Amino acid sequence: MPLHFSSSTLRSALRSPRLATASSFRRGLSGQSTVIRPAPSGFLIGAGVALAIPTYLYLNRAHLDSHPDTVASAVPDRVHSADDGGKEVGVRSVSIKDVLDRKDGDEIWVVIKGEVYNVTEFIEDHPGGPEIIKSNRSRDVTPIFQPRHPTDQLDEENLPPNVYHLGRLDVSTASDEEKDELRLKFSKDEEEEGARIEKKRKEIEEKGLGGIVNMRDFEKTAKEMLSAVGWAYYSSAGDDEITKIANNTDYQKVTFRPRILRQVAKADAATEILGHKSTIPVMISPAAMAKLGHPLGEVNLTRGAGTTGIIQCISSFASCSLEEICAARSPSQPLFFQLYVNSKRDLAAEVIKKVNKLKLDAILLTVDAAVGGKRERDLRLKGSFEPPSTGAYEKHEDTKGVSEAMFAGVDPDLHWDDIKWIRTQTDLPLLVKGIQTVEDAVLAYKNGADGIVLSNHGGRQLDTTSTGLHTLLEIRKHAPYLLRPEYRGQTGVSQALLDNPENLTPPDLKDAKPLDRKFEIWVDGGIWRGTDVVKALCLGANAVGVGRGFLYAQTVGGDKGVEHAVGILQSEILLVMRLLGANKVEDLRPSMVNVKE
Ligand code: HEM
Numbered sequence: 168m169p170l171h172f173s174s175s176t177l178r179s180a181l182r183s184p185r186l187a188t189a190s191s192f193r194r195g196l197s198g199q200s201t202v203i204r205p206a207p208s209g210f211l212i213g214a215g216v217a218l219a220i221p222t223y224l225y226l227n228r229a230h231l232d233s234h235p236d237t238v239a240s241a242v243p244d245r246v247h248s249a250d251d252g253g254k255e256v257g258v259r260s261v262s263i264k265d266v267l268d269r270k271d272g273d274e275i276w277v278v279i280k281g282e283v284y285n286v287t288e289f290i291e292d293h294p295g296g297p298e299i300i301k302s303n304r305s306r307d308v309t310p311i312f313q314p315r316h317p318t319d320q321l322d323e324e325n326l327p328p329n330v331y332h333l334g335r336l337d338v339s340t341a342s343d344e345e346k347d348e349l350r351l352k353f354s355k356d357e358e359e360e361g362a363r364i365e366k367k368r369k370e371i372e373e374k375g376l377g378g379i380v381n382m383r384d385f386e387k388t389a390k391e392m393l394s395a396v397g398w399a400y401y402s403s404a405g406d407d408e409i410t411k412i413a414n415n416t417d418y419q420k421v422t423f424r425p426r427i428l429r430q431v432a433k434a435d436a437a438t439e440i441l442g443h444k445s446t447i448p449v450m451i452s453p454a455a456m457a458k459l460g461h462p463l464g465e466v467n468l469t470r471g472a473g474t475t476g477i478i479q480c481i482s483s484f485a486s487c488s489l490e491e492i493c494a495a496r497s498p499s500q501p502l503f504f505q506l507y508v509n510s511k512r513d514l515a516a517e518v519i520k521k522v523n524k525l526k527l528d529a530i531l532l533t534v535d536a537a538v539g540g541k542r543e544r545d546l547r548l549k550g551s552f553e554p555p556s557t558g559a560y561e562k563h564e565d566t567k568g569v570s571e572a573m574f575a576g577v578d579p580d581l582h583w584d585d586i587k588w589i590r591t592q593t594d595l596p597l598l599v600k601g602i603q604t605v606e607d608a609v610l611a612y613k614n615g616a617d618g619i620v621l622s623n624h625g626g627r628q629l630d631t632t633s634t635g636l637h638t639l640l641e642i643r644k645h646a647p648y649l650l651r652p653e654y655r656g657q658t659g660v661s662q663a664l665l666d667n668p669e670n671l672t673p674p675d676l677k678d679a680k681p682l683d684r685k686f687e688i689w690v691d692g693g694i695w696r697g698t699d700v701v702k703a704l705c706l707g708a709n710a711v712g713v714g715r716g717f718l719y720a721q722t723v724g725g726d727k728g729v730e731h732a733v734g735i736l737q738s739e740i741l742l743v744m745r746l747l748g749a750n751k752v753e754d755l756r757p758s759m760v761n762v763k764e
Pocket residue numbers: 172175176177178179180181182183184185188277284286293294295296299300303308311312315316320326327330484
C-alpha cells in the first residue's frame with residue numbers, strides 16, 4: 168500500500184501553531200500521569216479522499232530492522248496503567264501479530280519508533296487529518312511520523328489524552344513475513360524518489376559544499392534533494408507567484424553608485440540587530456517545517472546561526488519543538504520567536520509564557536496570514552481543490568476536546584489593540600511582521616511596536632501585493648521620520664555631494680530628529696544576493712531576512728549548509744561594500760543607489 172496523505176496535509180501547517188497544539192495537549196492531560204490507557208471500544212470514521220503522493224523517504228528506511236536497539240533508550244523503563252490507578256506495572260510488550268490483528272476491525276493501532284499506540288479515538292482530532300493514519304494502520308509509520316512531528320511529540324506530557332500507549336513492540340518472536348507486513352510499503356514513484364534523494368545526499372556528502380557558490384545554487388540542489396511534497400511546500404507562493412518573482416526582480420530596479428579609491432581593505436559587514444551583534448545584517452526569517460528538508464530541521468538553523476553569529480527567528484510552526492531548538496542554542500545566542508496569536512487567548516498566553524521562560528530575545532507578530540494563500544503547487548500535489556475559505560482559523564464543529572483547541576488556530580480578528588495585550592504578557596521587544604503599506608508602518612509605530620518587518624510572506628499570501636522593497640520606498644517618501652535620520656536623505660546624486668565630492672556621502676540632514684524611541688525596519692522577500700542586502704540597507708533597512716535561502720541551505724547541508732550560506736552572503740556583502748567604497752554597514756547611505764521608479 169502506498170503512503171497516503173489526506174487532503175489537509177499541507178494546510179494543517181497553517182491551522183495549529185505547534186506550541187498551541189502541544190500546550191493544549193498538556194492542558195488535556197492535567198492530572199493524568201498514565202502512559203498506558205485502556206483501549207476505547209467505539210471509534211469514528213471520517214470522510215476524505217486519500218491521495219497517494221510521494222513523500223519524504225530517505226529518513227529511517229531501515230527503521231524496523233534497527234529499532235530494537237535504537238528505541239531502547241528512548242522509552243520509559245516502567246509504564247503505568249490507568250486501570251490500576253497509575254501504579255507501576257512494568258514494561259508491556261506487544262507482538263507484531265497483535266498489531267497486525269488490528270488491520271481490520273474497530274481499533275486502529277500504529278507503531279512509532281518501536282512503541283505501539285492505539286489511536287482509534289484520536290484520528291478525527293489529528294491535525295494532519297484521519298486519513299493518513301487510517302490508511303497506514305497496523306504499520307510502523309515512523310518514516311511518515313518522524314519528519315513531521317517534534318521529537319518530544321510522544322513524550323508523556325505532550326501525548327493527547329486520547330492516544331493510548333500500549334507498550335513496546337516485541338520483534339523477537341516475529342517471523343520475517345510479519346516484519347515485512349508491518350513495514351510501510353512504498354509505491355514505485357516513492358521508491359524512485361527516495362533513491363533520487365539518497366543518491367544526491369551521498370553525492371553532496373562525498374563532494375562537499377564547494378560547488379555551491381551562491382544562494383541560488385542551494386535552491387537548485389535542494390530541489391534535487393527534496394520530496395515532491397517538500398519542494399512544493401517550500402517553493403510555492405500565492406496564485407500566479409507574481410509577488411514571489413517581483414520580490415527579487417524589484418531589487419534590479421535599484422542600481423549602485425560605486426565610489427572608488429576609498430581604502431576598503433578592512434571592510435566589515437557586522438552590525439547590531441535589536442542590540443544583538445550579528446556578523447552580517449541578515450537574519451533567518453521564520454519558516455515552517457524545516458524537517459521536510461532535513462531530519463534535524465530547525466536545529467540545523469540554530470546550530471548554523473550559532474556558529475556563524477547570526478540570528479534565527481523561529482516559526483510558530485517549526486517542526487522541532489522550542490525546547491529542542493533551545494537545547495541546540497549556544498551560550499548567549501540570541502533567538503527570536505515568530506508568533507501567531509491563537510483566538511483562544513489562554514493558549515496564546517501559554518505560548519508567550521514559554522517564549523519568556525526559554526529566554527528568547529524578541530517576538531515577531533506575523534499579521535499577513537490570517538488565512539493561507541492559494542498555493543497552487545501544493546494544491547496540484549493534493550490532486551483536489553478545496554476553496555481556501557477555511558485556512559488558519561477554520562472552526563471544526565465536528566471535532567471536540569483536544570482538537571477544538573488545536574484547530575482553533577490563528578485569530579482572524581486580531582487588531583492593533585492586541586499589541587497592548589501581548590505587551591501585558593511579555594517584556595520582550597515586539598515587531599510586527601507582514602507590513603505592506605506605509606499606513607500600517609505608521610500604525611505599528613503609533614501602537615508601540617519596536618519595529619516592523621516589511622514582508623509579504625515570501626509571496627505566499629496575497630499575490631500581486633507590493634514588495635518589501637517597494638514598501639520601504641513608500642516609507643521613504645511618505646513617512647521618512649520612521650527611518651533613522653541618516654537614512655532620510657535622497658537617493659542618487661545631490662548638490663551637497665557635488666559640493667564636496669571627496670566625501671563618500673553627503674552630510675546627513677541637519678534638522679532630522681530621531682524618533683522618540685528605537686524603531687527598527689527590516690525587509691524580507693527575494694533576498695538572494697549580497698547586492699540585494701546592501702541595497703535594502705542603503706535605503707534605510709536596519710537588517711534583512713532570508714527565508715527560503717536558509718531552508719534550502721539546511722536541506723542540502725544541515726547546519727554546515729547554513730554555515731556555508733552565511734559564508735556566501737558574508738563574502739558577497741563584503742565584496743559589494745568594498746566595490747561601493749564603504750567599510751562599515753553604518754557607512755551605507757541612500758546616495759549610494761539610484762532607484763528606477
Ligand atoms: C500519535 C500521535 C500523533 C500526534 C500527537 C500528532 C500530532 C500532529 C500535529 C500536531 C500535526 C500538525 C503539525 C503542524 O501543524 O505543524 C500533525 C500533522 C501531521 N501528522 Fe501527526 N500526530 C500523531 C500521529 C501521526 C501518525 C501516526 C501519522 C502517520 C501515519 C501522522 C502523520 C502526520 C502528517 C502527514 C501530518 C501533516 C504534516 C504536514 O502538513 O506536512 N501523525 N500531527
